[in-house]
Amino acid sequence: MKKITIAIDGFSSCGKSTMAKDLAKEIGYIYIDSGAMYRAVTLYSIENGLFNGKEVDTARLKEQIGQISITFQLDEQTGRPRTQLNGKDVEDRIRTMEVSSRVSIIAAIDFVRKYLVTQQQEMGKAKGIVMDGRDIGTTVFPDAELKIFVTASPEIRAERRYKELQEKGEKADFDEILANVKERDHIDQTRAVSPLRRADDAILLDNSHLTLAEQKAWLIKEYQKATEA
């Protein structure tokens, strides 16, 4: 069967990563979480003192960006990729509220996006890839054969993230998470560079009231249609 490129975009915490990971596993494709790459640059910036409150020192980040290497290593136990920053596993650290509350600032910086988009395009050269993010169908892979745009209500997304953090034993405050989800939606949609928007040829999926099984079945059907085309 011919290998295609699958772009999954949408709002934060709407389950894009879970669905993209599951689909990639099922069909034997590579899965890349592009959000993890923006999160890794954010963690790097925090750890290297480039943040002053919510302000980032863009001049210093620009000088250092070439030294930031982001790779993924497959976790043998879960079969899922773990993000590595300059060779160190940062998968858990990039998911904390500290990073979540600053990542939109990093993702709005033009040279950061250029740097990461080039790497993402390189990863997708051989096709057979599922990548999720915000600008995959519009900027990274505008020619992707299958594009999905996922959405769900902010309250449902906040609840999902709340449960996720609780399960990991992390401190979680629902109102804080909801405010963070809404703030990120706003920043993602209104930033000057590559704002979050549905590509004209993307299929819309509102998964507010879908179970994971229903969503998976829907996705496999769309994949089959795209490979038959």
Ligand code: DC
């Ligand atoms: O999907 P996520 O929540 O892990 O994404 C983290 C942040 O990175 C989010 O604020 C949006 C941004 N992002 C982006 O701007 N472009 C992408 N392709 C992926 C994520």
